[in-house]
Amino acid sequence: MRPTALIPALLSAAALVLAFLCLFAGHKKDFMEDYHILTLNTSRLGEGVINGTLGQSDSTLGSLWNLVPDSIQNDVSEAAGVVTEKLGIEDFYSAHLLDYCYGQYTPAESPNATLPASAIHKNVSACSNQTAMFYFNPTQIIEDALAKSGLDITLDDLEWPSDIQRGLDALRIVSVTAFVLYCISIGLIFLSFVGAVVAVFAAGRLSACVNLLVGILAFVAIGLASALVTAVIEKGGDVINEKGADVGVVAGKGRRFMALTWAATGLVGVVLVVWVVEMCAGRRRRGAYGGAKHG
Ligand SMILES: *[C@@H]1O[C@H](CO)[C@@H](O)[C@H](O)[C@H]1NC(C)=O
Ligand SMILES: *[C@@H]1O[C@H](CO)[C@@H](O)[C@H](O)[C@H]1NC(C)=O
Ligand SMILES: *[C@@H]1O[C@H](CO)[C@@H](O)[C@H](O)[C@H]1NC(C)=O
Ligand SMILES: *[C@@H]1O[C@H](CO)[C@@H](O)[C@H](O)[C@H]1NC(C)=O
Ligand SMILES: *[C@@H]1O[C@H](CO)[C@@H](O)[C@H](O)[C@H]1NC(C)=O
16 A cells, blocks of 8 residues: 555546646637637727728728618727627637637627726637637638628728738647647546556555656646647737737737646646655665565
């Protein structure tokens, strides 16, 4: 018996749950939506169109103006909301590891004097189908929405910056690699859990040694996955905020996702430390008792 192996067993079980949550956060409507990787706030996208149409009446864009009720034509923000809605563009698009979700901000798109930002929530309409190796492609998403709207509006009319997609495309490999690493991590953390449970009953240096090896692999895998996804969040968010500023597109970075994935990494790291200590303690005990097997 090695009761101390219960500690890595419990820690591995907790890390396994967290790693699963990383993979499946947002995989369906309203399941951990706040644990997104990136959220694209497109609620102001219509404002650029409104600004562009003011003063033109003959172009395609000018005809959009006719869709806006007279009563709110003086309120750019309200009018922008109407235009965005007519174009079939949602308030937000949030990327997860397996899919993306979209919907409207409720009760309003932006905070005002009486409505603090903390009171604004996402009302998810739906999520895309889950795909392994999913890759977030907002340009395609907006293009599809425009095509479906039946209006003769293109990405160019919206002045959609193609640099956004160029920036995100550069992160494609990183993002897909992170997905693969999460799958590998889940397998290794599971092995680490099984190994720790076995070690509770079958003590000995071999089991501690095998567990240490599995622990190292699991730590490297989840650590790398976390690092890659952190890069996607930070770099992707910066690219969107930089290139999207002109058309009012803002990115929200997945702080909670980062907390989740680094917590999982931390737990696996502690498991590793426990096995190192076990190995050293085992060696010392063996030394003290003249090489006798312990346990
Ligand atoms: C639209 O025009 C208003 C007023 O000129 C400006 O404050 C706002 O930033 C513009 N919005 C966009 C998205 O260009
Ligand atoms: C969405 O972005 C706009 C600026 O483009 C901002 O005014 C608004 O507060 C944002 N909404 C949320 C819910 O973050
Ligand atoms: C703030 O927004 C809410 C929701 O749209 C609205 O009911 C309220 O009147 C607004 N307050 C101000 C001061 O504009
Ligand atoms: C969320 O949106 C749905 C329609 O898409 C609506 O019926 C529901 O009332 C909204 N919920 C909130 C809290 O605004
Ligand atoms: C999602 O999956 C359903 C059935 O599983 C299919 O009918 C639908 O076309 C798929 N949607 C997309 C966008 O691929």
